[in-house]
Amino acid sequence: xxxxxxxxLGSVVANATxxxxxxxxxxxxxxVGVINLSLDGSLQLxxxxxxxxxxxxxxxxxxxxAGLIAGLLVALxxxxxxxxLRQDQVAVGFVLTLLAADxxxxxxxxxxxxxxxxxxxxxxxxxxxxxxxxxxxFNHNALVYFSFILLFTTWFVMYRTRWGLALRAVGERPAAAxxxxxxxxxxxxxxxxxxxxxxxxxxxxxxxxxxxxxANPAVMRGDGWIALAIVIxxxxxxxxxxxxxxxxxxxxxxxxxxxxxxEFPLVLVNAVPWVLMILTLLLVSSGLVDRLMLxxxxxxxxxxxxxxxxxxxxxxxxxxxxx
Amino acid sequence: MTRSSLLGQRALxxxxxxxxxxxxxxxxxxxxxxxxxxxxxxxxxxxxxxGLTPTGLDIVRFSGVVNFWIPLMFxxxxxxxxxxxxxxxxxxxxxxxxxxVCATWVAQEVFLPTVIQVPLEMLAAALGGxxxxxxxxxxxxxxxxxEIFGGVAMNNLANIFSIYLISGPWGNQGGQAxxxxxxxxxxxxxxxxxxxxxxALIVMVVAFGGIFLALSGTRWGLELKAQxxxxxxxxxLGVPVERNVLxxxxxxxxMAGLAGSVRVLxxxxxxxxxxxxxxxxxxxxxxxxxxxxxxxxPPIAFFFAAILGGSTRxxxxxxLDQSLAGVVQGILVLMVILANGVxxxxxxxxPVQAPEASASLEAEEAAIHG
Numbered sequence: 001x002x003x004x005x006x007x008x009l010g011s012v013v014a015n016a017t018x019x020x021x022x023x024x025x026x027x028x029x030x031x032v033g034v035i036n037l038s039l040d041g042s043l044q045l046x047x048x049x050x051x052x053x054x055x056x057x058x059x060x061x062x063x064x065x066a067g068l069i070a071g072l073l074v075a076l077x078x079x080x081x082x083x084x085l086r087q088d089q090v091a092v093g094f095v096l097t098l099l100a101a102d103x104x105x106x107x108x109x110x111x112x113x114x115x116x117x118x119x120x121x122x123x124x125x126x127x128x129x130x131x132x133x134x135x136x137x138f139n140h141n142a143l144v145y146f147s148f149i150l151l152f153t154t155w156f157v158m159y160r161t162r163w164g165l166a167l168r169a170v171g172e173r174p175a176a177a178x179x180x181x182x183x184x185x186x187x188x189x190x191x192x193x194x195x196x197x198x199x200x201x202x203x204x205x206x207x208x209x210x211x212x213x214x215a216n217p218a219v220m221r222g223d224g225w226i227a228l229a230i231v232i233x234x235x236x237x238x239x240x241x242x243x244x245x246x247x248x249x250x251x252x253x254x255x256x257x258x259x260x261x262x263e264f265p266l267v268l269v270n271a272v273p274w275v276l277m278i279l280t281l282l283l284v285s286s287g288l289v290d291r292l293m294l295x296x297x298x299x300x301x302x303x304x305x306x307x308x309x310x311x312x313x314x315x316x317x318x319x320x321x322x323x
Numbered sequence: 324m325t326r327s328s329l330l331g332q333r334a335l336x337x338x339x340x341x342x343x344x345x346x347x348x349x350x351x352x353x354x355x356x357x358x359x360x361x362x363x364x365x366x367x368x369x370x371x372x373x374g375l376t377p378t379g380l381d382i383v384r385f386s387g388v389v390n391f392w393i394p395l396m397f398x399x400x401x402x403x404x405x406x407x408x409x410x411x412x413x414x415x416x417x418x419x420x421x422x423x424v425c426a427t428w429v430a431q432e433v434f435l436p437t438v439i440q441v442p443l444e445m446l447a448a449a450l451g452g453x454x455x456x457x458x459x460x461x462x463x464x465x466x467x468x469x470e471i472f473g474g475v476a477m478n479n480l481a482n483i484f485s486i487y488l489i490s491g492p493w494g495n496q497g498g499q500a501x502x503x504x505x506x507x508x509x510x511x512x513x514x515x516x517x518x519x520x521x522x523a524l525i526v527m528v529v530a531f532g533g534i535f536l537a538l539s540g541t542r543w544g545l546e547l548k549a550q551x552x553x554x555x556x557x558x559x560l561g562v563p564v565e566r567n568v569l570x571x572x573x574x575x576x577x578m579a580g581l582a583g584s585v586r587v588l589x590x591x592x593x594x595x596x597x598x599x600x601x602x603x604x605x606x607x608x609x610x611x612x613x614x615x616x617x618x619x620x621p622p623i624a625f626f627f628a629a630i631l632g633g634s635t636r637x638x639x640x641x642x643l644d645q646s647l648a649g650v651v652q653g654i655l656v657l658m659v660i661l662a663n664g665v666x667x668x669x670x671x672x673x674p675v676q677a678p679e680a681s682a683s684l685e686a687e688e689a690a691i692h693g
Contacts, residue, residue: 037471085664090411090471091611092660098604099653105646107357225475232472267487274476274483278468285467 006135008253014140015210016249018043018202018220020147020242022227023234024154025198027241029075030231031158032191033171033315034082036075037093039199040224041100046070046203048108051214054207055116063117064143064204071200072193074100079192082319083185089317097224111214118212119143119205143205150198154238167191171313174320184320202227226273233280236313244280251276336666343662347655354650360643368640369633386518387635390590391602391628393523394419394582398606399613399620400531401578406610407538408571409551414459414474415579416603417481418452422580423587424485425451427501427594430508430587431493437507441522444508445584452580453573455481460572464565470572486596493594500595510589520589530578535617547571548615579603601649605631608656627652 022043029036036042046067054063074096081087119141127138137148158164169177170187178184206220207213230248234241255272258264293301352362374384398415405412412418426448433443455477462473488494488501495502510520538544550557550564558564586598605627613619634648 081661081664084668085661086667087660087664092657094411094413095608095611095653095657095660098608098649099657102646102649102653103354106644106650107354109644109646110358222475222479225472229472265487265491267483267490271480271483274479278462278473278476281468281472282462282466 003132003135006132009136009250010139012246012250012253013136014144015253016246017144017147018205018210019223019227019230019245019249020202021143021150021205022199022202022224023230023241023245024147024150024238025071025195025202026227026231027195027234027236027238028154028158028167028198029192029195030316031171031236031313032167032188032195033174033313033318033320034075034079034188034192034195035089035093035317036078036192036196036199037090037228038074038078038096038100038224039227040222041097041102041104042071042074042196042199043203043206043220043224043227044104045074045100046200047207047220048104048111048214050200050204051116051207052108052111055111055114058117060117060119060208063208064201067204067207068197068200071203072197075192075196075199076189079188083188086319101221108214113215114213116213117208119209141209143201143209146201151238151242158238168313170320171315174315174318178320188320222273226277229277229281232312233284235284235311248273248276332670335669339662339666339669340659343658344655347651347658350654350658351647351651355643355647358643360641364641365637365643365647368636369630371640372633372636373629382516383518384632386512386516388625388629388632389519389524391631392625393520393527394585394590395602395606395609395624395628396527396531396621397578397582397585398603399609399624400527400534401575402606402610403538403613403615403617403620404534404547404571404578405575407544407551407615408547408567409554410463410568410571411471412456412459412474412572412575413471413607414456414477415575415606416599416601417474417478418455418576418579419583419586419599419603420478420481420485420597421455422448422452422576422583423594423598424481424488424583425580426584426587427488427493427504430504431501440508441510441588444588445526445581448584448587449577449580452576452578452583454576456572456576456579457569460569463572464568482597485594485598489594489596500591501593503593504588508588509592510585512589520585523585523589526581530581531621534574534578538615538617543567551615605652608652612656612659 022039026036026039049070050063050067052063053066054060057063078089078092078096081092082089121139121141122145124138124145128134130138156164158167166177166182166187169180170182170184174184177187203220211220226248227245230244231241233244252273255269259266259269355362355365372384373388374381374386398419402412402415426444429440429444429447433440435443459470459473459477462468463470466473489499493501510523512518513521538547546557546562546567549560550562550567554564582602583599586600586602587594591598606624609620609624609627612623630651631648634645634651637643637647638645
């Protein structure tokens with residue numbers, strides 16, 4: 001029983017990887033004040049580019065790099081058109097959502113349903129042998145381990161370093177950050193690039209690990225939107241965002257298990273993620289979280305306040321101009 | 324501003340506009356080359372698909388373009404309302420699909436003379452679309468869920484619901500679509516050559532005209548514009564923002580539902596998965612290009628419908644994925660947006676996204692108050 005549960009949890013951890021990486025990437029981007037709305041298309045484009053590059057070179061690492069660059073370029077295009085050309089981030093992001101998805105389908109049409117290189121499972125010596133936890137956490141491919149490292153690095157950099165302080169300041173009060181000597185434009189470019197690159201890695205992790213190959217973009221279609229919602233659910237806090245991604249994947253796994261054991265119409269199970277998405281957004285924005293926090297003892301409130309914040313970065317989606 | 328500098332600016336704007344189109348064409352050509360096809364051949368097949376042949380216009384194929392144009396114009400008409408109100412009604416696809424489901428229900432369950440039956444189907448679709456959109460509006464106004472996320476979720480739910488109906492209660496053996504509707508429930512073509520529904524065309528023209536007048540000539544239109552520019556100041560001016568959000572969403576959903584009814588009652592003659600065919604998203608692209616200049620919507624929508632209609636031949640003729648239509652449309656919109664930015668930079672440091680924002684808002688405020 002123990003090992004069966006461990007196996008299920010292990011597969012949830014593996015399947016959540018793209019969602020964890022993508023929503024962490026988007027968290028970084030949004031914390032610096034930029035909305036990358038193109039996620040749903042970016043993921044598909046990066047997945048396709050990664051697969052084609054890996055297939056052509058026979059090297060999964062090169063595929064990963066190509067996917068990373070695809071995600072990075074899309075994100076930078078949004079920010080460039082916002083900073084240099086003063087266009088709306090949401091409008092450009094929306095166009096790129098559609099464009100990237102169609103590009104993935106058109107350019108990838110000759111590469112569907114063929115096998116290509118994938119990331120192999122690398123059990124971690126010693127840790128792998130820990131009962132239960134070994135199966136859940138330490139018997140995966142490199143991208144899964146990367147998502148673990150990324151999660152704690154993001155949290156550490158964001159809350160424990162000067163860089164993180166500058167990052168958050170630019171997303172909250174760009175004018176104040178500028179007055180304190182932070183180069184707002186450069187900071188936004190840097191973290192938007194990092195966030196976009198992570199979205200690219202997330203896309204690559206679909207086609208090089210989760211669902212090896214470039215069969216049909218429908219496999220991941222919608223996940224970009226779910227990642228965007230998870231960022232809101234997670235209150236723009238890396239640990240909570242990652243928790244949301246795992247929770248979501250777990251509930252999805254649960255839904256498909258229910259589907260196998262009951263008479264419930266099969267297709268309607270697909271509705272579960274979307275109903276959950278609406279319910280979680282309702283929960284977060286209705287202030288219920290804040291009210292729950294008030295019920296806890298004062299010492300816990302202080303501790304929880306930072307963790308449970310649910311307000312978006314103040315300067316999200318806005319443009320910073322010096323004059 | 325002197326006349327010569329004004330002329331210079333116009334020439335510059337024209338030059339940048341043409342350049343953005345040229346760059347779009349070039350990029351598209353490169354993308355076509357990347358999959359090993361010939362851009363020229365693709366161009367020929369697309370123009371053939373529209374009905375443009377060396378011997379003249381192939382009216383049957385041309386009517387195919389018009390049949391994309393009509394539902395697209397319904398969607399654009401609705402989206403002009405939400406765009407004016409500053410709302411991102413990304414849920415328009417789902418509103419089309421839910422409208423189509425409602426029209427299907429009436430077509431299958433109600434038995435009346437055609438003159439009553441068909442209008443009833445269209446009305447059911449419109450009300451269904453309005454209902455679906457109002458839910459997104461309520462989520463926004465009462466639940467604090469941004470309309471982009473509410474809309475995306477409602478799109479997926481509408482799609483899943485229609486697939487459930489098709490594969491379950493309403494399905495036939497294949498499970499790919501509902502059985503064909505009875506002939507007396509369908510919109511009829513003008514002729515066997517020009518296969519366009521006159522009724523749908525007339526309703527569309529009336530709807531577009533009505534919305535255009537409402538947006539440009541009524542107090543309500545001004546209110547929407549005011550809240551589109553700044554919800555906060557609109558609220559301060561006494562504009563019932565929440566009511567207008569719901570009304571704008573419902574109106575847009577109403578139009579999207581009509582578009583959905585045209586898809587099931589004319590294009591297909593039954594209900595199938597993703598019956599909207601991406602027309603809702605295409606409408607968003609068109610409205611992004613037109614901004615609030617509503618009169619540009621019909622020609623731009625027609626051009627986009629032509630690309631969509633023309634590309635349907637790519638799969639058969641050249642084994643190329645039809646997604647090329649989306650690629651061309653996406654690149655074009657992106658380039659025009661970027662070109663707007665370039666023009667803004669060359670003209671001076673004012674944002675170009677909201678052209679009448681600062682200058683006319685005061686006038687509008689005065690008008691609303693007066």
